[in-house]
Amino acid sequence: MEILILYYSRTGAVQSLAQHLGRGVSSIEGMTPRIRTVPPVSSVTEATENQIPETGFPYVCETDLTECDGIALGSPTRFGHMAAPLKYFLEQTTSQWLSGTMSGKPACVFTSSSSLHGGQESTLLSMMLPLLHHGMLIVGLPYTEQELSDTKTGGSPYGATHFTGPQNQSRLDNTEKQLAQKLGARLALTAKRLRSNP
Numbered sequence: 001m002e003i004l005i006l007y008y009s010r011t012g013a014v015q016s017l018a019q020h021l022g023r024g025v026s027s028i029e030g031m032t033p034r035i036r037t038v039p040p041v042s043s044v045t046e047a048t049e050n051q052i053p054e055t056g057f058p059y060v061c062e063t064d065l066t067e068c069d070g071i072a073l074g075s076p077t078r079f080g081h082m083a084a085p086l087k088y089f090l091e092q093t094t095s096q097w098l099s100g101t102m103s104g105k106p107a108c109v110f111t112s113s114s115s116l117h118g119g120q121e122s123t124l125l126s127m128m129l130p131l132l133h134h135g136m137l138i139v140g141l142p143y144t145e146q147e148l149s150d151t152k153t154g155g156s157p158y159g160a161t162h163f164t165g166p167q168n169q170s171r172l173d174n175t176e177k178q179l180a181q182k183l184g185a186r187l188a189l190t191a192k193r194l195r196s197n198p
């Protein structure tokens with residue numbers, strides 16, 4: 001069984017979170033992460049991106065959505081909500097929305113921002129909305145995870161987060177890593193349980 005970890009990242013912070021979510025998914029027996037990204041969008045509408053990115057994870061395609069058993073969706077915080085490339089991709093999922101491809105599958109969200117109170121939670125909540133329209137079942141983090149109460153950086157009951165600092169200088173600290181991995185594991189476990197008890 002596979003969990004699609006779909007993210008956009010320009011400077012690497014959200015990509016780090018994605019990789020830790022992937023470790024969490026792999027910690028559940030029989031579960032494999034499938035990490036995918038989306039192309040950037042251009043203000044020059046005629047410009048097109050290469051079909052395959054020059055570095056990093058492959059671009060997401062329709063079969064990734066069909067074949068996965070759950071989705072983790074990640075984006076940088078941009079003006080308090082998700083980045084345009086991810087939203088642009090989601091707006092191309094009308095056929096999956098109409099056919100219910102993702103309906104009943106579990107999902108979670110993650111983000112990164114350069115200021116601590118600069119909109120992580122609003123970004124996470126806004127990312128849940130299209131997933132709910134798709135009929136997905138949202139998985140969060142409970143306060144029984146001690147790191148949620150202890151954190152001095154990222155981490156939210158609404159999803160995994162990372163605080164990079166104003167110059168994007170901070171790497172994920174141990175608390176942020178732990179919470180990202182725990183969220184990935186919860187998502188994978190939920191997908192597994194739903195598969196055995198549909």
Ligand SMILES: Cc1cc2nc3c(=O)[nH]c(=O)nc-3n(C[C@H](O)[C@H](O)[C@H](O)COP(=O)(O)O)c2cc1C
Nearest residue numbers: 009010011012013014076078079080113114115118
């Ligand atoms: C256009 C733009 C808008 C941004 N808006 C916010 C914001 O509202 N709040 C915030 O804390 N950081 C904001 N940031 C900073 C990014 O969220 C932060 O650098 C993030 O960690 C980048 O993730 P990435 O390395 O995965 O690209 C913004 C950055 C850009 C480029």
